[in-house]
Amino acid sequence: MEVIVQKMNKVYIEKRRTLGLYHIVHQSDCPIIPNNSDCVEMNSSPEIDATITTLKKKYDELEKCQVCFNKEE
């Protein structure tokens, strides 16, 4: 069996800061992505932590969604 490494080619980032503090990052299959989220396609950083590190340069404060990021842990 091939080990499936989680890829994150596309994420959604809420434009509105939660509690005025941070943007929530969602995976593309999350059921609670708000309609007004930014969709960001990642070409070269498929791993989640690398992706979020990259995105923090643009969005400064990010938090992983409690719904879509918890299911792997």
Ligand SMILES: [Zn+2]
């Ligand atoms: Zn989510």
